[in-house]
Amino acid sequence: MKKILSLLLCAVLLAGVTCGFAGCAAKTEINEKNITAAVEKTAAALQEFDTKTLGKYVDSKTLGVIIPVAEKNEAFLKLGTAMFVHLTVEIVRIDVDAATVTVKVNNKDLYADASAFAYELNSHYSKMELLGLLNNQSFIDENLNPLIEKIEAAPMKSEAQEITLKVTQGKRNLVLGFDDAAEDAVSGGALGAIKSVFGV
Secondary structure, X not given: OHHXXXXXXXXXXXXXXXXXXXXXXXXXXXXXXXXXXXXXXXXXXXXXXXXXXXXXXXXXXXXXXXHHHHHHOHHHHHHHHXXXXXXXXXXXXXXXXXXXXXEEEXXXXXXXXXXXXXXXXXXXXXXXXXXXXXXXXHHHHHHXXXXXXXXXXXXXXXXXXXXXXXXXXXXXXXXXXXXXXXXHHHOOOHHHHHHHHHOO
């Protein structure tokens, strides 16, 4: 009986140690401090287009598609960096009870350039053809480099926009949810323009 009890005690202790190393602690609490940290991490990750950090802190349908592509192709990483490097993010209010954070964002005005870029591609290629061309490096460079130059030359928007992000608990940090309006705002209108042209 003593041996059995000893084995059980060892098993419990081992489980506790393993749980600690495996991250079995309680999820990150939704409070002002942690929400502020999530916003700051997300803003920095967007500005640097740090795909790994974005994958941890952001829940976004569009970025969820873009990030895997960008991680495999440096041209898309450059595009992401150019699109978000001038982004500014300022917390307006935090609602812990509703699990939301409202932020004021501003970026370059990228709607016109992104719309023209998307319209040009859409008029020459089907969606299936474009998907096939994602592996064609010369095609990507030929099309993305001029867009990046236009983005770098674009003016800043005259007014910032307020957006409200839903806050959820991730495995080790809080996650910010970006809906279509939020994606459009942080990208200076670029993501909204492209989605509008391609009907997605």
